[in-house]
Amino acid sequence: MEEKPEPRLFYKPDATFKEDLIKGYFGRRVIQSILSTSYRHHLVPLEEWGESIEIVKDARLKRRRKTDLICKKCGIRIEVRAKTQDIVAMSDSVRRPFEKEHQDEDWVAFPIFKVSMIDRKEDEFRLQFAKRLELQKIYFVQIKELKRTKDLARAKKSGRGERFLVWKEGNRYNVLKDILTIDVVGNKFEPYLPPLECKVKK
Numbered sequence: 414m415e416e417k418p419e420p421r422l423f424y425k426p427d428a429t430f431k432e433d434l435i436k437g438y439f440g441r442r443v444i445q446s447i448l449s450t451s452y453r454h455h456l457v458p459l460e461e462w463g464e465s466i467e468i469v470k471d472a473r474l475k476r477r478r479k480t481d482l483i484c485k486k487c488g489i490r491i492e493v494r495a496k497t498q499d500i501v502a503m504s505d506s507v508r509r510p511f512e513k514e515h516q517d518e519d520w521v522a523f524p525i526f527k528v529s530m531i532d533r534k535e536d537e538f539r540l541q542f543a544k545r546l547e548l549q550k551i552y553f554v555q556i557k558e559l560k561r562t563k564d565l566a567r568a569k570k571s572g573r574g575e576r577f578l579v580w581k582e583g584n585r586y587n588v589l590k591d592i593l594t595i596d597v598v599g600n601k602f603e604p605y606l607p608p609l610e611c612k613v614k615k
């Protein structure tokens with residue numbers, strides 16, 4: 414008996430996952446570039462893993478995928494969490510709470526991208542090629558501040574069933590006192606934020 418081809422639906426999670434990787438890749442590049450040129454850091458990926466945008470299906474390997482950058486001069490560590498919604502959100506499960514994976518002094522960067530369609534004939538197989546990511550703004554928050562306000566964030570579940578916490582836009586600035594924002598206006602980044610400067614002069 415001839416086997417039926419797999420339903421098309423099965424490809425969709427991969428397409429979404431690949432889109433996430435591409436978003437993460439651009440997010441990291443943009444943070445690396447801004448903090449190196451304007452803030453004098455020398456940021457490199459913490460793991461070579463970060464340079465790959467290949468799809469990793471094995472859950473254990475996926476968990477090892479890091480977006481962390483580290484400065485070779487001052488040692489600052491930055492996790493990059495690229496978003497296509499204007500939100501501050503962290504993965505957070507009972508087994509792996511976010512504060513266990515980072516030190517208080519570590520930073521999390523949230524580059525917020527606007528997604529625009531560039532191909533009207535887009536279908537689920539071509540998601541990653543049919544969208545353009547445009548940087549709108551970047552939030553920077555330290556882990557200690559996210560920890561301090563953890564109880565005020567809202568717990569949600571992603572499409573893949575992973576638990577995460579969201580600091581909603583409405584009360585973000587009331588809850589997160591120490592959030593730094595870079596607005597991107599016509600490819601220019603402002604303002605200059607001294608706390609993000611590399612402390613090692615050279």
Ligand SMILES: [Zn+2]
Nearest residue numbers: 454484487611
């Ligand atoms: Zn530095």
